[in-house]
Amino acid sequence: MSEIVIDKVSKIFGDGGAKPFVAIDGVDLRVEDREFISVVGPSGCGKTTLMRMVAGLETVSRGEIRVAGKPVTGPGPDRAVVFQQFALFPWKTVRENIVFGMRSRGASREERDEAVTYYLRLMKMEGTADKYPHQLSGGMQQRVAIARSYATDPGVLLMDEPFGALDAQTRTIMQEELVRVSKGNPRTVMFITHSVEEAVYLADRVVVMGRNPGHIREVIDVASTRQAERWSEEPIDDVMEKPSFTHLRGQVWRLLREQMGADV
Amino acid sequence: MTRAVPLWLYSLSSLVLFFGVWQGVTVLGLVSPFVLPSPVTVAERAIAMMQRPFAGALLWEHAFSSFLRFLGGFGLAAAIGVPLGLMMGRFRLLDEMVTPVFEAYRYVAPLAWVPFAALWFGTGVGGAIMVIFTGAFAPCLINAYRGARLVDKHLIEAAQTHGASEFRIATEVLLPGALPSIVAGLRVSAGLGWQSLIGAELIVVSSGIGYVMIQGQSNLSPQTVITAMLVIGLIGLLIDVGLRGVETAVRRKWEGQ
Ligand SMILES: Nc1ncnc2c1ncn2[C@@H]1O[C@H](COP(=O)(O)OP(=O)(O)OP(=O)(O)O)[C@@H](O)[C@H]1O
Ligand SMILES: [Mg+2]
Numbered sequence: 001m002s003e004i005v006i007d008k009v010s011k012i013f014g015d016g017g018a019k020p021f022v023a024i025d026g027v028d029l030r031v032e033d034r035e036f037i038s039v040v041g042p043s044g045c046g047k048t049t050l051m052r053m054v055a056g057l058e059t060v061s062r063g064e065i066r067v068a069g070k071p072v073t074g075p076g077p078d079r080a081v082v083f084q085q086f087a088l089f090p091w092k093t094v095r096e097n098i099v100f101g102m103r104s105r106g107a108s109r110e111e112r113d114e115a116v117t118y119y120l121r122l123m124k125m126e127g128t129a130d131k132y133p134h135q136l137s138g139g140m141q142q143r144v145a146i147a148r149s150y151a152t153d154p155g156v157l158l159m160d161e162p163f164g165a166l167d168a169q170t171r172t173i174m175q176e177e178l179v180r181v182s183k184g185n186p187r188t189v190m191f192i193t194h195s196v197e198e199a200v201y202l203a204d205r206v207v208v209m210g211r212n213p214g215h216i217r218e219v220i221d222v223a224s225t226r227q228a229e230r231w232s233e234e235p236i237d238d239v240m241e242k243p244s245f246t247h248l249r250g251q252v253w254r255l256l257r258e259q260m261g262a263d264v
Numbered sequence: 265m266t267r268a269v270p271l272w273l274y275s276l277s278s279l280v281l282f283f284g285v286w287q288g289v290t291v292l293g294l295v296s297p298f299v300l301p302s303p304v305t306v307a308e309r310a311i312a313m314m315q316r317p318f319a320g321a322l323l324w325e326h327a328f329s330s331f332l333r334f335l336g337g338f339g340l341a342a343a344i345g346v347p348l349g350l351m352m353g354r355f356r357l358l359d360e361m362v363t364p365v366f367e368a369y370r371y372v373a374p375l376a377w378v379p380f381a382a383l384w385f386g387t388g389v390g391g392a393i394m395v396i397f398t399g400a401f402a403p404c405l406i407n408a409y410r411g412a413r414l415v416d417k418h419l420i421e422a423a424q425t426h427g428a429s430e431f432r433i434a435t436e437v438l439l440p441g442a443l444p445s446i447v448a449g450l451r452v453s454a455g456l457g458w459q460s461l462i463g464a465e466l467i468v469v470s471s472g473i474g475y476v477m478i479q480g481q482s483n484l485s486p487q488t489v490i491t492a493m494l495v496i497g498l499i500g501l502l503i504d505v506g507l508r509g510v511e512t513a514v515r516r517k518w519e520g521q
Contacts, residue, residue, distance in 0.1 A: 057421055077427025087422035091440040091518070100436075104427030152426050 002068045002078070002155025002188045004031040004054060009063035011049050011214075023049045025213035026063070033155075034186040038199035039207045040252065042260045046214025047192045051158050054190060055081050068155055077104050080149035082159040086141045088133040094120075094144050095129040101152025119147035122181060139170035143177070150181065156188045164194065175201060176236050183232065196252050197240060201231075206252055210259040218255050222248060301487040309487035310494070318488065319479040321471060327495050330461060330472040333389060334503075337396025338457040345404025345453075346446055350438045352405075353412025354420075354430075366405065374399035374460035381464065392464040392472070399460030400453040407449025411442025447514050451507040458500050473499075 011024040024046045031037050039047050052058035054065055056075040065072045067079060080101060088097050098119055099112040107115070120126050123143040133141050142162055149157055163171045175198055182189065193199050199206045204223035209216055226232065229244045239245055283303050289295055290302035297305065313323040321329075352359040377398045381391035415438055423437050439446075465474020473492050480488025 055421075055425055057425070075421070075424035077425070079425060081422065081425040083418050083422060085416075085418050087416070087418040089419060089422075089437065089440075092436075100423070100428070101426030104429075104432075148426065158425075 001033045003033045003035075004029075004156060004188060004190065005066040006030070006050070006054070007064045007066065009050075009053065009065060010061050011046065011053060011058070012061040015061050022213040024053075025215050027214070027216055029207065029216060029219075031188055031190060033188055036182060036189040036191065036202060036204045037207055038203035038205075039190065039192045039209060040194070040196060040199045040256060041209030041214075041217075042211055042256070043194075045209045045211035045259070047209060048160055049214065050209075051081075051160055051190055051192055054156070055079050055158050057081075077101055077152050078154050079156045079158055080152045080154040082142075082145050082149050082157065082162045084161040084164045086133070086138075086145045086165075088141055088145055088148070090133055093130050093132055094125075094136070097133070097144055098147045098151050100148055101154075104152070115151045119151060122184075123147055123177065137170075139166050139174060142166060142174065146178070146181070150185055150187075154187065156190070159189065159191045161192055161194065163198070171198075172236055178202060179232060196249055196256065200245065200248050200252060201236060201239060206248075208252060208255045208259070217259060220248065220252060220255075298484070298486065301490065306487045306490045306494070309485070310491045313476075313488070313491060319471070319476055323476075323491070323495065326471060326473050326476050327499060330465065330474065331499060333392045333465075333469075333472065334396055334458055334461050336389070337393040337461070338400045338454055340393065341397050341400035341404050341453060341457065342450060345401050346408040346439075347434070349405040349408025349446075350412045350434055350442060353409045353415075353442070354434070354438060359409075366402075369398075370402040372398075374456070375463045378464060387469055389469065392461065392469050395464035396457045396461045400457030403449045403453040403456065404446075407445045407452075408442055411445030411449075412438045414445070415441035444511075444514055444518050447507070447511045451504065451511055454503050454507055455500065458496075458503060462496055 006027055006029040009024060009027045010022065013021045013023055027050060039050070041047055049058060053060050054067070054072065056072045056079065060072075072079075089100065092100070095116050098116050099107070102112050102115060116129055120129060123140075123146075125140060125143060128136065128140065133144065136144070142165075146162065163174050166174060179202065191199075191202060193202075200222055204221075204226075206220045206222060207216055208218045208220065225244050225248060229242060231239045231242070231245070240249075286300075287303050290297065290300060290305075301309075310323065316322075317325075319326070348362070352362055374395055377395050378391075381394040385391035385394055419437050419441065420433060423433050428436065461472075462474040462477070465472040466478055469475060473495055477489050477492040480486070480492060
């Protein structure tokens with residue numbers, strides 16, 4: 001059971017210094033085991049900071065974060081991160097990149113070979129196992145990064161604008177693929193994005209953040225609509241034209257615009 | 265467009281000119297052969313030293329024992345300097361601790377360690393290795409440190425969030441990430457190490473090319489001294505060419521990525 005509990009968490013950069021800066025102020029959020037949440041909000045509202053605290057890459061100034069009941073004290077393979085910049089190891093092949101995290105938990109050779117075959121097929125990337133990242137397109141690189149994180153078998157997956165660096169078509173394909181992968185392999189996911197469509201399409205719940213200082217404005221439920229309207233059985237373009245989808249999208253949009261207008 | 269004269273012809277002609285002037289000056293008797301022997305005399309001396317032992321060994325044996333000492337000191341410098349540099353690039357605290365000592369040490373010329381080398385290790389191999397080590401250590405450490413600092417932070421974080429131990433971060437992220445910088449450092453380090461070797465041999469040991477020079481001097485045989493100098497230059501050149509090859513190979517492999 002890998003639920004994330006964010007308990008009255010604040011982040012103050014330069015705490016105790018001459019110019020402390022409150023990036024996150026009193027955020028409370030509970031992400032259930034195997035729930036997929038998207039986080040949207042204006043630039044600088046602290047999405048990345050919040051995610052990095054869950055990852056253990058950044059300390060918490062006030063409050064506490066618990067994952068699977070244990071307080072987060074540092075980074076660990078139970079919370080794999082997919083970065084916007086892919087962060088593949090350039091000197092390792094696709095195969096070596098995918099198994100990087102598996103080796104941390106001492107996976108056997110057979111298990112690793114199996115995972116490479118499995119994920120490359122799943123990502124429609126057969127035959128690339130021995131290529132280096134620079135020989136792949138951006139979309140393919142990000143697929144390898146996602147495979148690396150899934151193969152590590154973490155309870156929690158943290159993704160910070162993973163598709164932000166991709167072109168529009170590749171992005172759409174990746175969104176469908178992510179839905180497919182996470183359906184066969186459900187994890188607790190925290191997914192940061194600037195795209196409202198993407199947020200609504202992928203998530204069970206969308207968290208809308210506001211800034212000055214960073215806080216949670218509203219949490220919108222998507223899962224019940226998705227199930228009732230059977231989104232996951234249709235291609236992404238069709239889903240995005242459904243009234244149920246456009247309604248939710250509009251709702252998130254209005255909240256977001258309100259946040260952006262807040263300091264104009 | 266093709267060149268009328270290939271570039272290597274220029275290099276060759278400067279060599280020919282150099283030896284020509286040297287030979288000319290000595291043949292015309294402008295300088296005494298006791299001050300500057302002719303290239304021909306030196307060549308004869310070199311051949312003689314390859315056939316008959318001088319100062320206890322044949323020329324190549326002296327060269328070989330010098331080279332082994334060099335490998336010892338240089339290897340030790342790389343084996344300590346590179347990991348320490350990488351760790352200093354990774355851990356701020358270690359950086360703060362080592363830097364003041366390091367800054368003080370690096371401005372002390374390798375030869376200044378000779379008295380201590382003799383005191384601690386006597387006139388055996390250990391003393392020479394220590395002097396080479398002091399000459400070769402700084403560039404190993406500095407370049408590994410700089411290389412590690414320049415490794416993309418996201419790669420280190422990716423390793424951490426995928427469960428890598430500090431050992432794996434060092435060997436699988438920092439080391440390959442800093443490799444081009446490390447190899448460049450090794451090249452500088454080898455040059456300095458080789459230079460300080462000769463200095464060490466002048467004083468602390470009784471074999472090797474540096475020792476040949478000292479013996480040549482006390483035998484009033486300038487051609488022996490010049491032979492030794494040429495061997496030093498030649499081996500230094502070979503070491504540099506070898507490491508330059510490694511450097512180019514690493515660059516080529518890494519830059520594609
Ligand atoms: N290491 C740091 N030191 C000081 N301030 C920081 C640091 N990291 C982030 N901040 C500040 O904290 C605030 C939140 O930053 P963060 O990167 O979390 O925003 P974000 O919501 O991810 O923005 P974006 O959508 O542009 O990625 C910003 O004002 C930023 O300048
Ligand atoms: Mg961000």
